[in-house]
Amino acid sequence: MKSRVSVIGLGYMGLPTAIILAENELTVFGYDIDEEKVNKIKKAEPVINEPEIIPRLQSVLDDKEFSVSTKLHEAEYYIISVPTPVDNNKNANLDAVWSATSEVAKILKHGDTVILESTSIVGTTEKLSKKLEETSKLKAGIDFFVGYSPERAIPGNTFYEVVHNNRIIGGINEESSNKIFVLYSKFVRGEISVTDSKTAEMVKLVENSSRDVQIAFSNQVASIAYQQGINPYDLIALANKHPRVNILSPRCGVGGHCIAIDPWFLVEAFPEHTKLLKAAREINDAKPLQVINFVEDFAERYVSTDSYFDTSCFVKTTQDTQYDRPIISSNSAGIVSRDESKNKKTNLLVLGLTFKPDVDDLRESPALEIVEKFSKKEIFNLTISDPNINKSQINKDLQKHFVDNFESALENADIVLVLVGHREFKDFDWSFFPDKKILDFSGLNIKEAVLINNSRLQDQQFC
Ligand SMILES: NC(=O)c1ccc[n+]([C@@H]2O[C@H](COP(=O)([O-])OP(=O)(O)OC[C@H]3O[C@@H](n4cnc5c(N)ncnc54)[C@H](O)[C@@H]3O)[C@@H](O)[C@H]2O)c1
Structure with a gap:
């Protein structure tokens, strides 16, 4: 009999993941609190702009390998892929993770495995295990299994990257990691590395913080280039001719659900070490x-x-x-x-x-x-x-x-x-x-663009 997976949160990451699972010999139930979104998915209407998504969604719906609901369906695996933003004080808001956890806890049974994919502060997976234990009266790591596996895919290429990127799995114990390994082995073609849950959580935060620092560097390079009337894109292209230099392209800022947010999870937890x-x-x-x-x-x-x-x-x-x-x-x-x-x-x-x-x-x-x-x-x-x-x-x-x-x-x-x-x-x-x-400011380096600044265009706000 096919294993059953409930995917919780059908957004940029959860929906493509659910479709891929359904394409790989698993019976998949999608669960989302957004009723409008669920109704659209049922009709294979677009809810995110992702190449290939509509025919692939239609196909798994037609094959009855995938169904969606605003009610969590009982399964052997639960994958949590809900939003984890920061609040106005730049502190992590994990409300959606805790809300999803309490839904899982109500129907958790012996042998089930719960995987957190949402980007989270270090220690969240262990806390999630405890919450599940409290409600279910089952023992984490023995009666049921829990782990963290960060998603590294990029919107716009999610279907390829969910499958081909290297994966990190961090169980709360070895048995948990093994269970998760079995599931991900069904569709991941990249290398799967196994570690503990805290390391896996921190890997995700460190990766995106690394990107953020590199982008900040390129933005500062752009600032000083503009002050001298130098085209920053040309400057960086020339600097990157050095065999060990790889400066990113400056842009108008940093956005999205990851790089602009995840470093704050580390700053909140380790203020003395994250200057x-x-x-x-x-x-x-x-x-x-x-x-x-x-x-x-x-x-x-x-x-x-x-x-x-x-x-x-x-x-x-x-x-x-x-x-x-x-x-x-x-x-x-x-x-x-x-x-x-x-x-x-x-x-x-x-x-x-x-x-x-x-x-x-x-x-x-x-x-x-x-x-x-x-x-x-x-x-x-x-x-x-x-x-x-x-x-x-x-x-x-x-x-x-x-x-x-x-x-x-x-x-x-x-x-x-x-x-x-x-x-x-x-x-x-x-x-x-x-x-x-x-x-x-797009990074395209449009050759017809005017050089937007030189020393005559002083900008007091510039870093
Ligand atoms: N988008 C990315 O590029 C990306 C990449 C890597 C990791 N991540 C991480 O993956 C997680 C999900 O991100 P996303 O971009 O898919 O988010 P998203 O906002 O696109 O989708 C999240 C979905 O979860 C639903 N949801 C919210 N609370 C819920 C609950 N309690 N129960 C069930 N469903 C609920 C929302 O309605 C929404 O449809 C986040 O932690 C994010 O940081 C995102």
Whole structure:
């Protein structure tokens, strides 16, 4: 008889995992508290933007290997994949994990195995075992088995990565690890490493903290490059020619459900030993405000009455260091004085809202934070566009600014601010609009973009 698995939480990680399990000789029950989501999944309607998901979901539903409900189904394995955000004080909020645990505890029986996949603070799996023991009156590690296995997949490539990435399994004891190993061996093609639950929990947090620190470094490199009128992407590409250097590409901030959150779990637990992690978080969290300051300064100083814009004003000269605003004056290049232009609103087109390229995920998105601030600024006529999302994903205020077709909005834009490196922006021929003032914080290194800063564009907020 096939083993039965209940997957708790059918989001970016849980739903693809459930489908993969159902494709691998397991009977899978999906459980989620979101009734609307459950109803959509039942009809194989999209609830996340993940390549391949709809036909694969339809197929496992048709084969009756997968069913979904707002009620937890009894099974031999329970996989918990619920959200674990931070609260306003940057402390971990594990409410969803505890709520899922109490649902499992009600139906837990001899021989069952519970696997936590949600990113969690160190020690959560042991605490979860104790909670299950209290309610079920069974003994963890003997009557039932518990472990942690962090998910490392990336939205947009989840189906491939859940299967092919290397996996860590950390049971509360050896028997628990063995049980989990048997289940994951059915579909994982990467290497499976077995450890204890605390190590597995910390591995996940350390991995994402490492990414965050590296991104913070690249953002600081960008800051100092801009101060000297150096293109940070070119600078980093050259530095990366060193055989042992691999600097990441700076962006408009760090978003998503992982890197922007997980380091805080370590900072909360080990405040004395995580100064670097905290600094990295603060540097990356400050980036959206820096972008806003850049764009405002740029608009204020260089707004022009026609579409022609003389980028030669960005060539650094020795006099630039004592730049004293406003010095922009009307000239044959079409640059106008601040007095002439002060009543004119700048048409700002912002491209990209998601937290990273080629996904529809807006969680913790720095681009979204930036456009929300711009929407409240009087000096801009704001237009926003993102080929990966539809209007209903953003709030009513922002919907007023949203256009589906970014190309049609380009004509009227004074400034085009590219925040996310979606493939549509990468493939676009920007040379069609030679006079546009393109500011590129996307990492695409659009060659038509103006060099957005030099020593004349001092930014006091810069780290
Ligand atoms: N998204 C990623 O890239 C990623 C990668 C690795 C790890 N993770 C971790 O995986 C976990 C899940 O992340 P996600 O991105 O899939 O989240 P998500 O928000 O996309 O999905 C979570 C789902 O859980 C449901 N849910 C919430 N509380 C519940 C409860 N008590 N019982 C049942 N269902 C409940 C929600 O309705 C939602 O559908 C998080 O801990 C996250 O940090 C995410």
